[in-house]
Every structure is written in C-alpha cells, then in structure tokens.
Amino acid sequence: MLRIECVPNRRNFLKGGVGMAVALSTLAAFPVSGAAAEDAWIIGPQPGFTPEIGTLTSMLAFTRRQVLNNVKGLSQQELDFLLDDKANTIGAMLLHLAATDTYYRMNTFGGMKWGSWPDEVKKKWDIPMNLGEPARKAIKGNSLDYYLDALHEARETTLAEFRKRDDKWLAAVDIDFGANNYAKWFHVAEHESNHDGQIKFLKRRLPGAKETSE
Secondary structure, eight states: OOOGGGSTTHHHHHHOHHHHHHHHHHHTTSOSOHHHHHHOOOOSOOTTSOHHHHHHHHHHHHHHHHHHHHHTTOOHHHHTOOSSTTOOOHHHHHHHHHHHHHHHHHHHTTOOOTTOOOHHHHHHHHHHHHOHHHHHHHSOSOOHHHHHHHHHHHHHHHHHHHTTOOHHHHHOEETTTTEEHHHHHHHHHHHHHHHHHHHHHHHTTSTTOOOOOO
16 A cells, blocks of 8 residues: 555545545546646546546556655755665656656557667667666756656657547557557556655665655
8 A cells, every 4th residue: 555645635535434435436537637636546537538548547647646746845966866876866767757658659659669769869768768877977967847847748748649549549469569558558657656666765865864664
C-alpha cells in the first residue's frame, strides 16, 4: 500500500464510508487532473478516451502524481545531488522519465522501430534515456521547473495521441517488440514507479535530510 503522504487524502478515502463511495463514483466521471488529482485515488475509464485507454491513462496519472509529490520543493542543488560516482541524480531521472514518454510515443504512435529515431531526437533524448556517466556530466544546473516542464510537455503530447486511438489499437501486438501497445504503456507506468522509489531513496540521503519511517 502507498504511504499516506503519497496520496494526501487516502485516510479520508478509506474512512469515508458510503458518502465517500458516492462522491468517488461521481468523480470517476471526470478527468483526474488539476485540483481533483490531489484528492482522487481512482483507476478507471476517463472522458475523452476509449474505456481501456482511459484506464491506462489513469494509471499513468497515478504514478506521475507520486513523482510530482516526491520532488515538490527540491532545489537545484538537491536535484543535482550525486550519491556516488555510479548513481543518477534526481534531476537526471526526471528527464529520463520525459525521454521514456517520448521514445515510447514514437514507437507506439509513430510506428518507429526502437532506436530508429531521427538524429535531432537522439541528440536531445539519448543521454537522459540512457543515463549513466554522460548524464552525470550533462544533466545538471537546472531548476525543478525545467524538469517539470519537460515532463508536462511530453505527457500532454502523449495524451493527445491517446485521444486519437481506440481499444483495438491498444491491444495490437508489435511482433518485433514482443508486446502489445497496452503492455508497452503499462511498462511506462511501472517504470515510473520504479524511479519514484529511487527518488525517495535519494531524498533520504540528501545532506541535512530528516529521518523518515519509510
């Protein structure tokens, strides 16, 4: 289960009884975004998308909310903090998530084979996608807004493409990749959750970080 600080109103969700259940059934009819995203803990169909795609986008939104909550208020120095010479910074991992969105979008929506991206795309995204030493050297000195803007732009472009597709497309199998489009984008969600755990690990090791019960 997620800790309460990851979903601020989870306690109310669990204790709200019938009244809360009715409220959540009403919320399910609206997009989980903006102010509602801070209060909702809902996975399911979303307006503007076919049922399965809407459910998938709610999973993507769920994992993204955890990341945004965990990086809130971090300074440039904290984003650039390097635990050791093999680690990635929090800033680099945020840009890595935007790169992941970008490459899976080009693969699934654009029909491009993995790695066949144009040179200008590789120049922008290969370093954050691959992380490691090149990223440790290149990705630093940026504010939190820089990373949040990259995440937002990549995700909004992805959502716009999802609105053009249907559940038949989502189930289509890429033989070369060995997965259907649903599996690919579910992987994007669980991949983001994995990096969210790494971000929380690094936050606890920032200079001056307070001890937590996690």
